[in-house]
Amino acid sequence: MKTKIILISGLAILLVASVITLRGQEDELSGVDLDQDKPKYEIQLTEEEWKARLNPLQYAVLRQQATETMFSGQYDKFYKKGTYYSAASLQPIFSSDTKYDSKSGWPSFWDPISDDAIRLVKDTSEGMVRWEVVDSKSGSHLGHVFEDGPAPTGLRYCLNSAALIFVPEGGTPPKFKKDNN
Template sequence: MKKTEAQWRAELSEDEFRITREKGTERAFTGEYNGCKADGIYACRCCGEALFDASTKYDSGSGWPSFYQPQMSSAVAEHKDSSHGMTRVEVTCQACDAHLGHVFPDGPAPTGLRYCINSASLTLKPRD
């Protein structure tokens, strides 16, 4: 999915644009979904692609919504991120390249992964 910067700006709030299109982040413990316990599917805010199932969400204590695996491994892409003087693994939406957050190897079983995702990159769709 390819859109111009103007099209993304017209569709997203200023914070959503900064986070999803410019690889920003929201402050810890401020995101809409950090403490959310509702059931459903977390989809990409930009394109609506299903990314994470609420059943894989857990409280990591990090201040961002955390999941131990994506709904399907093909839903997200991973990229080396050497910004801010550290090396991390950035997670983006495979369909539209929206910045979602980062994945770390300190999560719970069964994967041992922590997908630390910005609420502004997500929208929760209740399960049908």
């Protein structure tokens, strides 16, 4: 019984000492971004707002990292001139000038429209390491990038059609019906 009391007392003393130590460090920690490794995105919506903005397939792909069945997307074998926009943020992300037939079953591009249109996020799901391609304004899932593409980049940005909105050359960029941001 005495051993249990001593152990519990010792743990209580350690706990109090830890709290006192942390409180003493509060001034040092204020101003430090504890979430600095988590990317910050310009567009921040609740899941309900995303569900209202996107159709069910878009929501599954863009917000839940789903993948369309290969060869099922509307832009897989689609080669009109124009610009591909993110269905999440409506920012331009890829041009038809860099689109090619990778024979993978998904729309593929060898380069984004600009360096800041997308971000790459390490993806270790499904027992492998890949690089997820996300919309730089919302962090929404677009697809993955692989190192088996054509010159000049050698990259294959393999995307989901549901994540994209195509606007023909000279067309009007898309706008949200209800602009939440």
